[in-house]
Amino acid sequence: MAKVLIIGAGGVGSVVAHKCAMNSDVFTDIMLASRTKAKCDKIAADIQAMHGVSIRTAQVDADVVAEMVMLIKQFGPELVINVALPYQDLPIMDACLETGVHYLDTANYEPKDVAKFEYSWQWAYKERFEKAGIMALLGCGFDPGATQVFTAYAAKHHFDEMHYLDIIDCNAGNHGKAFATNFNPEINIREITQPGRYWENGEWVEIPPMSIHKPIDYPEIGPKESYVLYHEELESLVKNFPTLKRARFWMTFGQEYLTHLRVLENVGMTRIDPVKFNGMDIVPLEFLKAVLPAPDTLGENYTGQTSIGCQIKGIKDGQDQTYYIWNNCDHAETYKEVRGQAVSYTTGVPAMIGAMLMLQGIWMKPGVWNCEEMDPDPFIEQMNRQGLPVQEQVNIPLPHEY
Ligand code: NDP
Incomplete structure (x- = not known):
């Protein structure tokens, strides 16, 4: 076709x-x-x-x-x-x-x-x-990508008005390496060493990197320390769902990972400005990327699961409503299927689904769009068919304070 x-x-x-x-x-x-x-x-x-x-x-x-x-x-x-x-x-x-x-x-x-x-x-x-x-x-990966489809799905089927959104992203996998990033190291480290930011009452609240954290209980995984980060889908979500009073993004990091990162930052290895080395300009973070394991080499022997989802609170039919929608994905299973670990898989499968829906004319609209601006239903249907089964729970006590 x-x-x-x-x-x-x-x-x-x-x-x-x-x-x-x-x-x-x-x-x-x-x-x-x-x-x-x-x-x-x-x-x-x-x-x-x-x-x-x-x-x-x-x-x-x-x-x-x-x-x-x-x-x-x-x-x-x-x-x-x-x-x-x-x-x-x-x-x-x-x-x-x-x-x-x-x-x-x-x-x-x-x-x-x-x-x-x-x-x-x-x-x-x-x-x-x-x-x-x-x-x-x-931004048609998982986050950004599927998380916006989840939010649009919640808005379409479960809420008259959404007020609080927490995107929660856990990787409870073990690749056996002392320090490695699950997607491009340069991009990943740039993202997490920035100040954190979340949306509250119509404005962005900026916080020092990794300064807000707490354990979140992830399905089939259990409690994992999770940190508030700025993540790009927040920008389009608060624009497209203006009733949101607060929108935050949480991601898990292990202590070992954070210790490595702190040392690398302290010695200047995460800098993105050029430094002179033997008469050449070198960007320390680009050099660091060259010595770290590439994300596509982590798959073999990677065990454990990822769990990424959206927890939302709002109003339905005049009543308070809570809703949680998520996917869990297993590193070993994805390696068996496509020779890739679950972080690559949870990004690559939604990209393929978005492309499929565009080419089939189901998600085809001239212009520049973010994923929550499209009909979420055919995307969720394809996630269930293409290896990223979606789970949901309505009206559960959410693990965070509201
Ligand atoms: P990798 O570093 O594993 O792969 C990047 C690839 O891009 C490499 O093959 C690289 O080539 C190629 N590349 C880099 N520069 C150029 C260029 N100028 N021309 C042609 N090819 C180039 O990264 P990942 O696969 O982990 O990540 C890919 C993308 O996915 C990133 O943008 C990342 O931010 C995004 N991502 C999105 C997520 C989501 O959920 N939305 C989650 C995870 C990642 P070479 O091998 O020669 O270096």
């Missing part, structure tokens, strides 16, 4: 390529392109061996719009799935505009020299995408 071009052959790109190949009735022709072609070839060989599907591969530097335009013209996809890094969002969107091709990503644009998480740069493309008659779907 459709040709799709996937950019980025890391942990997430691999899962997206596998899952597109496993849905070859929709994705009839798949190309995986990245900076290092050998990584695409390795993934293509695994896909051939595991699912009997042949995909094409290519080399591209997605920072260079002209290279992206050339590749798109050569292959002729209807949609580009961008699972490279956030730095490539704008050049790939420019290439899509130039060639009239739809666009999807899983993380908002960030400039390299400042860790700034906001949608303003990408929302500024809205009119140009509308005029070109093409669609960009932003």
Whole structure:
């Protein structure tokens, strides 16, 4: 039915390529392109061996719009799935505009020299995408992505008005490494070393990094210390659901992880400004990334589960209502299915689902959109079919104070 071009052959790109190949009735022709072609070839060989599907591969530097335009013209996809890094969002969107091709990503644009998480740069493309008659779907991973679909689903089916939202994200997995990040280390460390931020009574409240924390009880996992972080989907959620009085994002971290991070920060290894080394400019965080395990190498022997969901309080039929919607995902199971760990899997599967719904015309609207602006029902249905079963509970005592 459709040709799709996937950019980025890391942990997430691999899962997206596998899952597109496993849905070859929709994705009839798949190309995986990245900076290092050998990584695409390795993934293509695994896909051939595991699912009997042949995909094409290519080399591209997605920072260079002209290279992206050339590749798109050569292959002729209807949609580009961008699972490279956030730095490539704008050049790939420019290439899509130039060639009239739809666009999807899983993380908002960030400039390299400042860790700034906001949608303003990408929302500024809205009119140009509308005029070109093409669609960009932003942040269609798990968080951002499925968490916004969960919130939209809650709004549609369970609330007249939502007041309090807590997105809770737990990785209770064990990969056996002393220190590793589950997705691109540079992006991950930039995100969590920033001041935290949450929405309360119409404004952002900024807090020192990791300064608000408490144990949260996760289904099938138990209590895990969870920390308030700023996460990009909060920006679009409070805009699209203005009745929210408070919106927060919580993520679990182990003590061992936090100790490593503190030491790395204290010695300057998480800096993103260049330092002189042997006469060369080196960005310490980029160097750190080069010596840490890559996220796509963590899958083998990774055990335990992730649990990500939304806990919401509001009003239904004049009464207080609470609601919890979540997915648990098992690292060992996802490795068996697509050779990827659960953090890559929970990102890559929603990206494939978003792409599928766009190509089927179910989620197709020219312009630039966030996931909560689409009908959540077909997405939830696909999550249940594609390996991310959704669970929900209505009117339970929520573990947080309200
Ligand atoms: P990885 O570091 O494993 O992979 C990134 C890939 O992008 C690599 O293959 C890399 O190539 C490629 N790449 C980098 N720069 C370029 C470029 N200029 N041109 C072409 N390819 C390039 O990261 P992950 O797979 O873990 O993460 C991918 C994306 O998913 C990130 O944007 C991340 O923020 C996002 N993410 C979103 C989540 C969500 O829930 N929404 C959760 C987790 C991740 P090379 O191998 O040569 O370096």
